Amino acid sequence: MKKALLTAAMALTFAGLLAGCGSEDAGKDKSEDKVVIGYFPNINHVPAMVAKEKGLFEKELGDGTKVEYKTFAEGGSFMTALKTGEIDAGLVGPGPAMNNYSTGADVQIIAGASTGGTVVLARKGSGIESVEDFAGKTFITPGVGCTHDVQYETFLEEAGITSERIGGTMKHLTGNPAQYSAMLKAGKIDIAVAPEPWAAVIEKETDAQVVIGWDEVSFGETLPASVMVASGEMTKENPEKIQKIIDAHKESIEFINENPEEAKEITIKDIKATTKQDLDKEVVDLAWERIGFTYEVDQDAIQAFSDSSYALKFLKDKPDFTALIDKNFIN
Structure with a gap:
């Protein structure tokens, strides 16, 4: 299954799940053209690490845009940062994105990033x-x-x-x-x-x-483990910038699938810088076998996952996530 995902050029570059509130201007200085990308220090978020190391967002967005990065330990804080404008886009797990969307948060899934893990x-x-x-x-x-x-x-x-x-x-x-x-x-x-x-x-x-195992747990082989998200407002008001972010994200995923050993080196370095933990190469090799990277999004898997979230009482109302996913930027 993993090889099929990899050969299909599927890739990862998104991760998280969160909650929060605040004003759009609370998190950053709007006077400068700046984009802040959020992600987690785990292997489901390698697309963000590779894009950061290779300067892919900077390349796509151009010299006039400053790109910054912010890491998170869990989805709640990531979603709060997205809602308050502290970050513009990033990788998070589909769970936090769906939970926040169901309560009225302005969030859209704009690409996949990884599966499994x-x-x-x-x-x-x-x-x-x-x-x-x-x-x-x-x-x-x-x-x-x-x-x-x-x-x-x-x-x-x-x-x-x-x-x-x-x-x-x-x-x-x-x-x-x-x-x-x-x-x-x-x-x-x-x-x-x-x-x-x-x-x-x-x-x-x-x-x-x-x-x-990763392929035995529910939704293990079908559900995106991380997705790229942004606010609905940004996708509507600045689609050109979102498209550039997605183009960089896609390039990162393609790099991961074509250069797995270099991508592993980047991952080890980035996780050490963030968590101060030095991962052994054999640990990363083992983890890598349980992950697939793709920018595609399985909408049916997202809905099935959300139906289960409702059945487990994580969501108050049975959701319809048809409008949560915007595939215009990956097609």
């Missing part, structure tokens, strides 16, 4: 060998209702298990994936629902066992 691991010594052992255990995800959380809780529901949030027995914690290894070692959590490369890091550092 969600792995569920059990702490060594936890007694967990399969899903049958999950009841009563403690699991962690980056955020409540985030992409990884919905994927995992959908899988749980299909197995007849639920979290305490909706009347079940599993305790749910949230936190920064870079800290999951330490939490597992300390026995604070039993199960980590981790995006790459943190799943591969956990395997190496803690001997945790993969109990649900």
Whole structure:
């Protein structure tokens, strides 16, 4: 499946999920022509890292535009930054984008970025060998209702298990994936629902066992793991700028698929600069096998994911995301 995605020139360059409020002018100085791109320090967001390293946004936007970058640990803060105008566009998980759109936020998915990359691991010594052992255990995800959380809780529901949030027995914690290894070692959590490369890091550092693979977890092979988003206002009022951002994004994805080893080097360097964590090449190699990169968006998968979010009570109303996705810039 992964090879098919890669050969289809699918790529990643978007990631996140968030919430927030504020004025359009709160986040940045409108007197200068500046574009701020947001992304997360994980492998689902490699398209942003490569575009940053190669100066692709700068090249497409031209010398008159200053490009800045801002990183986020989870989707809520990313979405807040988008809504307040602190960032103009960026990569985030589809979960935060959909959750915010459903509550009236001005957000549009304008391209895909990556697929896959969600792995569920059990702490060594936890007694967990399969899903049958999950009841009563403690699991962690980056955020409540985030992409990884919905994927995992959908899988749980299909197995007849639920979290305490909706009347079940599993305790749910949230936190920064870079800290999951330490939490597992300390026995604070039993199960980590981790995006790459943190799943591969956990395997190496803690001997945790993969109990649900990236291609087994719900929506693992079809759902965009990260997407490129922008405000609807910007797509309408400045479509030329959005098109240049997407052109750079597409170029980045094509580079990743054609030059995976160099893209891995860029990823290792960028994640170290952001998190101070030096990833081993073998960790990145393992994580890379669980990811596909594409700028296409599977609208049917987005709707199916959102229907599950509603069923799990992350969304108050059953949504229709037909208008959430704007494919005009990738066609």
